[in-house]
Amino acid sequence: MYRGSSIGVVIPAYNEEGFVGDVIREIPAYVDRIYVIDDRSTDGTWSEILEAARADASEHRNHGDPTVQQLVADGGATALANRATVRDTIGRVVPIEHRENRGAGGAIKTGYLAALADGVDATVTVDADGQMDLSQLPRLLDPIVEGRADYAKGNRLLSREYRAAMPRFRFIGNATLTFLTKIASGYWKTMDPQNGYTAISHDALAAIDVENLYEYYGYCNDLLVKLNVHGMRVADVAMPAVYGEEESSIAYAEYIPKVSVMLLRDFLWRLKIKYLAVDFHPLALFYLFGAATAAIGVLGTGVAVFSALPSPGTPAVQGATSLLLLVAGIAFLLLAMVFDMAESESLERQVR
Structure with missing residues (x-):
């Protein structure tokens, strides 16, 4: 537990052999559940997940919040069962295998469904490629557990130092999508919407329609739109990124048009629901x-x-x-x- 709140971490993994094991082993001891989703990898990702889970269980023996129900491991989440195979929990790690490749957003959705079924108080998303500094995790969790925000996300653009560490082509693409997401979501002060280092409260996760979240790399943009419609508070947390030997699997020629169309659709939906249907x-x-x-x-x-x-x-x-x-x-x-x-x-x- 962290400051009296149970914590779950969702780690989506697709062909992350050589990275995902280290991420699992570095998850802080106060985390109660680690949901690792193998999105039909074609390398040794699954074996590495199981090996790291056993190592983590040995190190954190008898660890965990007894108030968090293990519904997922017992097959208690129907929506989750329809899309993935949940293996027996290994210590605090819940290994999950997708039956088909569903993309980054699909893996996050599976992890969110698992966290909802377990009833954890705050759910964090962490990439499996080791780009995220786990020592910064309390900075994401504090606004949630203190009740100052319903959703907290990392922001690599808030400081000059963090911006300088980002490769130029990523910075230009990120700035473009930041502007489009501001318009679509209504969160005009929020930047770096592609940042996958996030934390969300149980209430916010339960309020949005998790099952209908976008199942591509634009899932984080789509989530912001849904949070705004439900009046959720968002905290933008200055956060560095770690760029190493990992390679991005994003095909930008396909990614940008897809996400742009999704944002236009989300923008019109937000106007209809928030400013016409619910209140004028x-x-x-x-x-x-x-x-x-x-x-x-x-x-x-x-x-x-x-x-x-x-x-x-x-x-x-x-x-x-x-x-x-x-x-x-x-x-x-x-x-x-x-x-x-x-x-x-x-x-x-x-x-x-």
């Missing part, structure tokens, strides 16, 4: 009207520029009208963003 706020109409007006303005400007109409004055008039529509559309979008920022301001905090 004009910012939803400002967003929609602004986007439509700006789109018409862009289209009209393009038609005016490439028009072959005989009258030299007509394209100019069309162009001016279209430009005015474009400016008006952008103004409505900016106004909607200002309202959106104000609505979620109380749900965000930064921890440096």
